[in-house]
Every structure is written in C-alpha cells, then in structure tokens.
Amino acid sequence: MGRGNRKRFMRRGRTEDTRQMLASIDAMAVAAAARLFEAYGIAIVEDRPGASASLGVAPLVSAIGFSSEGLSGALILALPQTVLERTLPAEGANLADWSRELANQLLGRFKNQLIRHGLYVSMGLPVVFPGDLAVVPTSRARSRHYVFSSAAGPVSLRLDMDLGASLKLEPEATATVIQEGEQLFF
Secondary structure (H helix, E strand, C coil): CCHHHHHHHHHHHHHHHHHHHHHHHHHHHHHHHHHHHHHCCCCCEECCCCCCCCCCCCCEEEEEEEEECCEEEEEEEEECHHHHHHHCCCCCCCHHHHHHHHHHHHHHHHHHHHHCCCCCCEECCCEEEEHHHCCCCCCCCEEEEEEEECCCCCEEEEEEEEECCCCCCCCCCCCCCCCCCCCCCC
C-alpha cells in the first residue's frame, strides 16, 4: 500500500471510530436526559435526532462545563417555564437555581455513563442566563443537538465537545458510579 493510500485508509478508520463514538455519546446523552426527567414525573421522547440546531425558546438556559483527558466541553439545557415548574422540588423555589441544578444533575447522569465506559470527567459549576440572551456560539469541534417532546413542553439539550485523539470509550465492568438521585456531600 502506497503512503498516500495508507493515510487515506487511516483517516477513514478514524472517521468511522469518531462516528461510532458520537453514536455512543448520543445514546448516553439521550438516556441520561430521559432518566432525569422521568425521575421528576415527565416522560420525554426524542424528536427526530438532530431535529434542530436551535436551543428553542426558553426563559432560562443553563450551561455547565466538563473536562477529562480526551473529552471536554459544555452541556447546555434550555427548558420552558412549564417544564421547570413541573419539576420543582418545592413550590416557590427559585427557577434560575433550579435550572442550574437540572443541568448539574443531567451532566452527573451523563458522567456516570462515561465512567461506565472508562472515561472520568470533572464537572464545572453550572451557570444560568436569560433565554432571550441565549445565542450560545458553538466553539467546539463537535456540537450535538437533542430536542425532546413532553406533555409539559419541549426540552432542548446541546453538547459542545472537543474529542481528543486519545479518546476511547470501552465498557468497564469494574466502574463504580454514584447512584442517580443520591446526594454527595464533600
């Protein structure tokens, strides 16, 4: 095999690996979102995958960063007021605080999925901003958009990620994760 053909073959192999990795990440993100909202009594169903590049209309948009060797990025969650109010743990709670907490919990569930595949990520602190200011530029190499329908309203999720050359997702039988919904104090 000539040198040029070998490079094309290697590039095609990396592209296929990337596609498979992104498909795994998509499945993890969709499952994490479904389980989170199910825990609060809201069934969500993914609309056509990649249905919208927009975060939709939401009064509040929350974002939280994450990083590890091989993967870094941000999770961005946009929810209408109806979804925020239906998931509130206590009547009258602050919607901005709750929006941040839902983004934090969603990233925690996604992180558990990554840990099960041998990838340990660190999480940042969630931030929230008004939805009318939510023109969030995509600065990452990969941006994945997920739009869900529910009886309470739409749920929009975006993952902006940089995939490192060393990134591998392989199931790890001995991974220890925190039970979802469990509180961790440190």
